[in-house]
Amino acid sequence: MRYEFDWGLLWREPYFGWIVEGVLTTFHLALLAWVLALCLGIVIGVLRVTNSRVLRAIGTTYVEIFRNIPLIVQLFLWLYVVPQMLPREFSFWWNRLDNVPYWTAMIGISFYTSARLAEQIRSALRAIPPGQFKAGLSTGLTQVQVYRYVIVPYALRIIIPALTSEFLTVFKNTALALTIGVIEITATTRRIEAWSFRGIEAYTVASLTYIATTILVILFMSWLERRYQIPGLIKRGEARV
Amino acid sequence: MDWQVIIANLPLLMSGLAKSVQLTVVSILFSVPLGCIIAIGRLSHRRWLSGACTAFVNVLRSNPLILILFWFYFLVPLITGRNVNDLTSIIAAFIVFFAAYFAEIVRSGIQSVGARQIQAGLSSGLTYAQTMRHIVLPQAIRAMLPALITQCIVVFQGTTVVYVIGYSELLHTAASIAERTVRPVELYVTVAFIYFIVCYSASRIARHFEKGAA
Numbered sequence: 001m002r003y004e005f006d007w008g009l010l011w012r013e014p015y016f017g018w019i020v021e022g023v024l025t026t027f028h029l030a031l032l033a034w035v036l037a038l039c040l041g042i043v044i045g046v047l048r049v050t051n052s053r054v055l056r057a058i059g060t061t062y063v064e065i066f067r068n069i070p071l072i073v074q075l076f077l078w079l080y081v082v083p084q085m086l087p088r089e090f091s092f093w094w095n096r097l098d099n100v101p102y103w104t105a106m107i108g109i110s111f112y113t114s115a116r117l118a119e120q121i122r123s124a125l126r127a128i129p130p131g132q133f134k135a136g137l138s139t140g141l142t143q144v145q146v147y148r149y150v151i152v153p154y155a156l157r158i159i160i161p162a163l164t165s166e167f168l169t170v171f172k173n174t175a176l177a178l179t180i181g182v183i184e185i186t187a188t189t190r191r192i193e194a195w196s197f198r199g200i201e202a203y204t205v206a207s208l209t210y211i212a213t214t215i216l217v218i219l220f221m222s223w224l225e226r227r228y229q230i231p232g233l234i235k236r237g238e239a240r241v
Numbered sequence: 242m243d244w245q246v247i248i249a250n251l252p253l254l255m256s257g258l259a260k261s262v263q264l265t266v267v268s269i270l271f272s273v274p275l276g277c278i279i280a281i282g283r284l285s286h287r288r289w290l291s292g293a294c295t296a297f298v299n300v301l302r303s304n305p306l307i308l309i310l311f312w313f314y315f316l317v318p319l320i321t322g323r324n325v326n327d328l329t330s331i332i333a334a335f336i337v338f339f340a341a342y343f344a345e346i347v348r349s350g351i352q353s354v355g356a357r358q359i360q361a362g363l364s365s366g367l368t369y370a371q372t373m374r375h376i377v378l379p380q381a382i383r384a385m386l387p388a389l390i391t392q393c394i395v396v397f398q399g400t401t402v403v404y405v406i407g408y409s410e411l412l413h414t415a416a417s418i419a420e421r422t423v424r425p426v427e428l429y430v431t432v433a434f435i436y437f438i439v440c441y442s443a444s445r446i447a448r449h450f451e452k453g454a455a
Contacts, residue, residue, distance in 0.1 A: 003319060068440035069433045070398040073412060077433055080425040168303070175305035179405060186308045199315035206308050207300075214303035 004220050007201055022188030023209055028197050029102065029184060030171045033109040037170065040114035045121025059118065066115035071173055075108040075180050105177035113170050120162040124155045157228055164221040168214055243391035247431050258435060264410060265397045272396075273389075275336060276343025283348055287422045294344070301341035306356030307402050310334045314406060331403055339396055346392060351355030351377060390447035394440050401436075411435065 009015060047059035066074070079101070083091040097103060128151055136146035178187035189202040196202070247254075282294035301309065316325055354377045361374030364435035401412045409417070412432060419428040 004303060033448075038317060064444075065437070068394075068437045068444065070401040070412075070436055070440075072401040073429065073433050073436055076412075076416075076425075076429045080419075081429055084426055172303075172305040175307045178307070178404070186305065186311070189308075190311055193311070193315060199319075203308065203312050203315065207304055207312075210305065210308070211300060211303045214299075 002028040003200065005201065006198060007197060009192075009198055009201055010205060015196070018188045019185070019205055021187070022183060022185040022206075025102075026174050026184040026209065029106060029109070029145065029174045029177060029182065030167075033106050033113065033174070034167055034170050036106070036110035037113035038119055040110060040237075041117025041121055044114060044118035045125065048118060048122045049125050060166075063115045063118050066111055069110070070177050072111045072179050074112055075105060075176065079104045079180050101177070101181040104180060105174070105182045109170060109173055111178070113173070115165055116169070116214065117163075119153075120159060120166060124159040124162070125151075127158050128154050153235065154230075157225075157230060160221060160225050164217060168217060171208065171213060171217075242248060242427065243424060244427055246418070246422050246427055250418050250422075250428075253414055253418060254411065254431070254435070257409060258410075258439075260414075261397065261400045261412075264331070264335065264400045264403065265393070267332055267338055268396055269393055271332075271336040272339040273343050275340035277339060277347050279344035280347035280351065283344065284351065298341045298344050300324040301338055302345070306334075306338055306399050307405060309338045310406065313337070327406055327408055331406060335396070335399070339392070339399070342390035342392055342395070346388045347384050349383070350381035350388075353384045354380045387447045387451040390419055390443065390450065394436070394443045394447070397443070398436070398440065 010019065044059050044062050047055045048063070050056060053219045069077075083094055086094070094100065132150055132154065133146055137143070141149065174182075174184055175186040177184055178190070183191070185206050189206040192202040193199040279294045279297060282290050283298065285291045285294075305407045310331065317330040317333055326386075358376055358380075359372055362376045363369065367375065400410050403410050404413045404416065407413060415428045415432040419425040422428075
């Protein structure tokens with residue numbers, strides 16, 4: 001293997017500026033998509049455990065559709081198909097927006113992720129023993145209070161590990177936004193490689209960004225988990241033999 | 242809307258689908274055994290071995306598939322010193338990437354059986370290999386079957402990533418037809434529908450095994 005390294009390249013312009021830009025794009029795209037996905041996911045997840053058969057069917061259909069179509073295909077649908085289905089005025093306004101691929105990617109990743117999150121939320125809600133709800137009611141709490149003080153705090157703790165891994169999935173999935181023209185960190189390093197033929201240096205930057213973020217998120221979330229541990233519940237890792 | 246374009250190009254789309262399926266099958270056939278080896282390596286008592294396998298799994302799982310694909314696309318020709326065709330790099334990337342995920346599934350399957358059963362097997366006079374073969378693996382495979390099938394669906398969905406390299410699997414085929422005929426709506430809707438049918442049916446099968454296991 002003959003390859004001359006030139007790590008200094010990464011600090012030179014224009015590459016350095018590109019890298020900063022790319023990392024920032026990845027981060028805010030991931031965070032925005034995450035927040036939107038969480039809102040959608042909670043709604044759909046709750047729909048799937050309601051007593052109404054119609055609402056449950058809506059929730060199930062939503063989840064199956066968004067889970068079973070690959071994310072890139074969904075991004076293409078949002079970019080090429082959906083604007084054509086909308087009223088003319090709206091699609092005019094939409095196409096005149098500044099960064100259409102960016103917003104398209106945000107919407108696409110959010111909907112895709114929300115279906116996965118809805119499943120996690122549903123199983124967290126189902127993991128709560130129904131006795132908890134009845135016990136809350138029988139001690140004189142109202143239904144809202146039971147949710148506020150018993151069910152939700154409980155469900156949030158159960159769901160932390162799943163939320164961690166889902167966030168990391170969103171974070172990695174932002175790389176797919178490059179297929180519709182968003183210049184995030186992976187696209188940036190691909191561009192640097194194309195300009196300079198320094199693939200190893202360029203891709204190392206992208207990989208380190210993902211690895212470092214993964215480590216930080218996992219550390220933070222396991223701290224959060226320990227901090228809000230309910231005494232007496234099985235801790236993560238303890239169930240193992 | 243003009244669905245004629247779909248009918249006219251159906252053979253082309255189907256050959257794209259066939260390539261997607263081929264890529265999926267080849268990746269799974271190689272990455273599952275590799276994943277098993279890595280999973281057993283992670284459970285090893287030798288520190289360096291379990292450390293190396295853990296690092297392999299964690300590094301690959303924290304990177305997006307598309308970036309791994311770029312890495313291989315750049316590195317494989319560099320390491321082998323000659324121009325290999327795209328497909329070689331793609332398959333290598335898929336095998337290595339998904340081996341990390343399969344390794345995690347296999348590991349948790351083996352761990353779900355529990356150390357006590359291994360101890361019981363060993364103390365009843367079986368060798369380690371026999372314990373694995375007759376006690377641990379039959380239970381582990383049953384426990385991890387739903388996750389394995391789900392992961393196979395992920396591999397199939399993952400093949401769309403190859404679009405960026407220009408390998409003519411289903412999505413890339415559809416995209417080039419869409420460009421040629423200027424009918425993106427019909428083509429992308431059709432492609433989404435095809436992916437949905439395949440993935441949904443496969444997820445039904447996974448669900449079936451999940452119920453069977455419970």
